[in-house]
Amino acid sequence: MTSLSRRATLLAALCLPLPALAEAPTQVTLHKSPQCGCCEDYAAYLRRNGFAVDVRPTHDLATMSREAGVPEELDGCHIAVVEGYAVGGHVPVEAIRRLLAERPPLRAITLPGMPLGSPGMGGRKQEPFTIRAVAKDGSISVYMAI
Template sequence: MNQRFEHERKQTMKPISRRAALLMAACAPLPALSAAPTQVTLYKNPQCGCCEGYAAYLRQNGFAVDVKPTNDLDTMSREAGVPDELEGCHLSMIDGYVVEGHVPIEAIRKLLAERPPLKAITLPGMPEGSPGMTGTKQGPFTVYAIAKDGAASVYMNI
């Protein structure tokens, strides 16, 4: 009975053309091309709501965000090398970098793509209209870079 089955199978299976094989390969599902989302740990004051808005903004842009309330943001920012005058509303750890405040996604993507030898980038304060903040943007945001030696410079204007 196995011989009969094998004979019938061979009779019904016809070789496919090269064109058909290429077409089938082209239509096959592709493996996922993107890696897992970049993990972000966002430290915020427990009472702050705009920080939750910023976390949502990062998630909408493909990041996996873990929000951790803390009452030690000033200490954490200082230890991360961010000068007091450049502190933002919250502190995020993203792929080995400190991202302080409501930094727009363009600056984060540039940082992660170029991987410069920096400690941090920061958007000081809580600028109106910045990601996670209400209000209307009044002009370009100046994002600052903090070098490994602690020197601050303009990273980009957005």
């Protein structure tokens, strides 16, 4: 190969479009009781689904939930913060992805309690998971059922 053809090949390669840079994973901060193992399993579930998770043990989950607008009757096992939204409990990633895609005027979504078969929990799913939405005005509605 001549010097001219090598330069032409190199120049052609430099003019090719570069592959799109992969988006950084969505950051999640997960606040959990220091002793809770299912919360660690939920964090692993989020990581397997492309989220970057920072787990922070705390003894103040109830206060954090109230500050996020989640009433006691809708408390989940832990509370996460994802791009300004609170996500309470073992919420499936489908609901989180929908939340981030649609960006509704909500404070939080939550899956109350610790339902069997939900992400991070053992057991078999008994019924559809009903994810609740907490609006900025404090009103509560069904966000979705999975």
